[in-house]
Amino acid sequence: MNGPEPAFGRAHWRLAAWTVSLMAALALCLSGCNASAPGITHSTPAPAALQAKADCLATTYWNEPLMTAPAAVADKMGSVPQDFVPEDVVTCSPGPRIFRQVSTEPAWASILEQHYSGNYSPLLAALAQQSDRQGGGSCLSVGETIPDLWLVDVAGRAVHIQWPRDSCGLTKPGVRQALAALKPTSSKSIDFRPADAVVPVTPPPARILAGANCLTTAHWYEDNGLADPSAKDMGGIPEGFQPVSVVECTAFGDNVTDARGTWRTITQKRLSGDLVPLVKFLHTPSDKAVGKLVCEASLEITPDLWLLDATGRAIHVKWPLTACHKSQPGIKEALAQLHVVETTVLKAVLQPVPGAKVAPAATPAPTVSAP
Incomplete structure (x- = not known):
């Protein structure tokens, strides 16, 4: 990885050039007809x-x-x-x-x-x-x-x-x-995907770590969203790594307050089930644009994903992305087919205590001299 990258789980605000909507190809028609208009024919x-x-x-x-x-x-x-x-x-x-x-x-x-x-x-x-x-x-x-x-x-x-x-x-x-x-x-x-518009890009294999750690996601809240330290270990699925479960880390949930104060949280979910469809989609290369593209300005929140093998070792996986840095189809649908085994809300970042409000000093009334 060359330099810091955005973590693959934070909200992507890609304020690209405004474009025709990518979600609906509109057939521009006319409606509100005058039903009594003359000259209607049928064909x-x-x-x-x-x-x-x-x-x-x-x-x-x-x-x-x-x-x-x-x-x-x-x-x-x-x-x-x-x-x-x-x-x-x-x-x-x-x-x-x-x-x-x-x-x-x-x-x-x-x-x-x-x-x-x-x-x-x-x-x-x-x-x-x-x-x-x-x-x-x-x-x-x-x-x-x-x-x-x-x-x-x-x-x-x-x-x-x-x-x-x-x-x-x-x-x-x-x-x-x-x-x-x-x-x-x-x-x-x-x-x-026309060959002259985008090219496939495959990340290097992720580093195999001792276990998943959703708290690395806490760094998403800091330094204007720069990548957390674990970003250097992220990548594709290494050859021979056999995942048996998934840990999903989602930030931007509800805050939690305890005796120490108010915390920003990360929701950690452990998922199990048939991982074959998910692994298949995660092996899909990302797309890199050839030349400039017109991208939709939209917000997408993608969770960080960790895959665990039978011994508990884990890899921090990169999501395959479109040329506009949105998740490619299939991954979220494959995740939705898995079963949630355990959900834990992690206290990620302790928020600073708001300072006490100080009332503005009273302005003394002007002194008026008697004539």
Whole structure:
């Protein structure tokens, strides 16, 4: 490690350049239509092309800020083909994204792919609705996030479906209602990383220590958040190290007051369970930007993580981070699947006693001489 680094557990305030939101790719539509406006017509798009499989990377969201599908994607989208029988329904929803300053293509992006099962008849009926178009009238400017929608047949072939729209361009409510009635069966996060935008970085192995020590986290409160002394020992999982449990150290909890005074605290949790998913995600390299990126200005608190082996030895693990220094998807979800065995609130830093308030000295009344 070259010089002090921020500890991987403190709050990250990355006040980067303000950006388009990475959490929602908004399809800019119009709403608030005048229902009585003349000239409303109805149409159904041509049937969608039959494709080899559903592909969430064939998304309508890449070419922000225009919010329209690239031609290679749009040309294959359409209505449900006649006699197409779905055996699976897939939605592709945009997640966090990082953009280059000179391009509308993301430098890093995540898409949530979700699969659904159940009675597809209401969904097919909703998708069979015609779209509306009006020649006049007025609409209000409104944003709407529209997931990509795929239907998959028993052979795995898929069609990329256009949502029916009202005369102001918003999706008709029937499709969302039908999707909400289905049962989610699986989901996964898909990452998109162009090779010329970010490069992978793997930290050196962490030093194996005698045990976990959440109190090193106490230094997060000092020196404007510079790295605590244990930062020099942090790193990746060493080859051959077999973790059997996890210690999670989270700062910025409630203060505790005792006879000595008020303490800032660290919550220490010991976790157990199937560590395979967590270890897999912790082996993921971090991303380093090639050139300047536009990052979302947001706050993230990530706990310090220690992995312990069967003998009690411990390593202080670095979180894999995005190019904007946020945690990569998967780690927090894997931690949430573990069981909390023990929780301890540690008194970390004793706060200074506030000084007594001193009332300002009274100002003497002015002396007035009699005439």
